[in-house]
């Protein structure tokens with residue numbers, strides 16, 4: 183009951199148009215003023231939502247205030263099945279006799295357990311709109327879809343929509359630590375407020391679940407992949423169970439990251455060797471304990487033998503041994519294990535980009551049926567641009583799922599606009615050529631190429647307890663974009679940007695178009711001023727500003743110098759046969775296209791090749807000039823974006839407009855910082871002048887190096 187009340191309060195507050203602090207995300211239900219609204223207004227009068235389960239109550243609590251707000255009239259709700267003209271009926275054939283009367287069995291079967299139908303129908307001579315699904319969760323997703331239509335589309339008396347998600351598991355991964363901090367989080371502290379649970383439950387958890395469900399996200403991994411064993415203690419399991427109770431009506435299932443050495447750390451076992459029967463029994467008992475508290479627990483996500491985390495190899499076993507042991511523990515309950523492929527532990531001279539493939543490929547076909555290999559989009563680490571990870575399309579007998587990063591670890595944290603749908607589109611559309619042309623990453627991971635039965639996608643969340651959830655107002659668009667692509671990986675970046683902008687910022691068409699353009703250009707701008715032409719990993723230690731000169735690190739492959747390989751003879755990482763030959767991990771003809779300097783795309787050039795400074799690019803410029811120009815282009819975009827954003831004053835509420843404008847000032851400053859750092863440093867090798875159309879840096883390399891981690895002058899470096 184209290185959950186419903188909180189939802190209602192939140193949604194109703196939308197009608198009252200509170201301060202525009204961004205809290206409402208894209209679920210903004212202020213009265214529509216345009217001509218579209220008029221038509222919707224006359225087609226919807228009442229909602230009929232029979233059923234009294236928590237999910238049906240959540241639908242009611244969402245739809246009634248939302249429609250009342252959007253349409254600017256009071257919408258009556260009823261749980262009985264009486265229909266009139268203008269009734270919106272929501273439910274399943276078993277909750278609604280009206281829906282049962284429509285004989286939708288075949289159509290519903292086609293959209294599966296989580297899909298839905300939205301139709302304009304005549305029932306008993308009445309013109310009604312129906313949101314029908316096989317399950318209540320499907321009905322909830324349909325309700326959110328319907329609200330999105332009202333927010334973004336002209337009304338239609340002839341609706342005939344059927345939707346179903348393409349991935350079975352659509353997860354957010356939260357790198358939340360138990361002390362409330364978030365690894366690579368830039369929007370405040372953990373939303374979970376671990377220390378208050380289970381006694382106090384922040385109503386905000388309901389709003390998180392609503393926002394996720396509004397996109398069809400159906401799972402949340404609650405704790406950091408760099409896991410603390412404590413997350414599996416009875417104390418923390420009770421906290422996780424309290425979160426699961428809040429999420430359940432919204433279909434968001436809870437998952438946990440177990441620390442592989444937990445049997446030792448929690449219960450003093452002598453080993454965590456996955457082939458030791460006592461260890462396997464410990465995990466089975468632990469899993470029983472979890473399912474007792476959380477009956478719909480989703481399963482485990484594991485980072486093993488990577489960056490200091492323990493794993494099966496610690497005990498002389500393999501990744502498959504470790505994954506399968508945990509898989510056996512959850513299989514009895516229908517749970518899954520997502521085993522991360524982010525594995526590297528370099529031997530001197532090796533290529534980090536090649537390691538995961540080399541380590542895991544021998545185990546193709548050796549993982550249990552409820553294991554999915556979770557693979558980052560690129561082979562190094564969420565860089566602003568990377569080629570796709572060569573595991574996609576190379577392990578046909580293993581279920582694989584992509585992991586993308588929503589939080590902007592390498593793209594300006596929460597200070598920069600970098601709309602990531604364009605990056606994810608590029609990744610999903612990449613052709614692996616695994617079974618000839620057209621073997622895109624999407625077709626590998628959605629099960630069409632190899633018929634894998636468990637399909638999934640994960641995004642590392644950018645949420646925190648900042649009032650606007652994501653630190654930067656426009657970063658909300660990345661949470662949204664991830665969810666939309668997880669539902670339908672074929673959506674275009676433009677479509678997503680358009681929807682989000684209409685729902686979140688303004689209905690003014692000209693302004694929407696302008697904001698969409700800004701969003702679509704933004705990621706490429708960041709690539710340009712940070713790491714153009716296939717460069718990667720040039721950032722300084724907090725992964726924010728530039729640090730191409732390197733810094734003291736525990737291992738060579740954490741240093742930018744390892745990646746850019748700038749020297750007097752040129753720049754770039756040779757991954758062809760004359761170098762590490764990592765390019766051989768790709769299928770033909772891609773392998774040859776990347777390996778040949780004359781066919782390698784400019785955007786991947788320095789990823790695969792070490793290229794002389796004077797090399798003639800396709801543009802006719804030398805590599806050095808082209809590099810300078812790309813940096814400059816990135817900087818110019820930030821100046822341009824500021825002007826274009828400023829011109830939107832008065833269209834977007836002042837609070838959010840000003841907040842974004844302030845962030846753009848920082849972004850422009852950072853872009854110049856990146857350009858100056860990159861060009862001044864690389865110039866020490868290229869020994870070439872800056873081309874005339876590139877701004878001359880106004881400071882020296884030493885001055886740039888003296889800036890602190892966040893680009894502020896004169897502070898002592900940590």
Ligand SMILES: CO[C@H]1[C@H](O)[C@@H](O)[C@H](O)O[C@@H]1C(=O)O
Nearest residue numbers: 357365366407408485524563
């Ligand atoms: C959670 O650890 C992160 C780490 O903070 C990040 O810098 C690295 O790139 O990736 C790791 C991973 O994905 O495991």
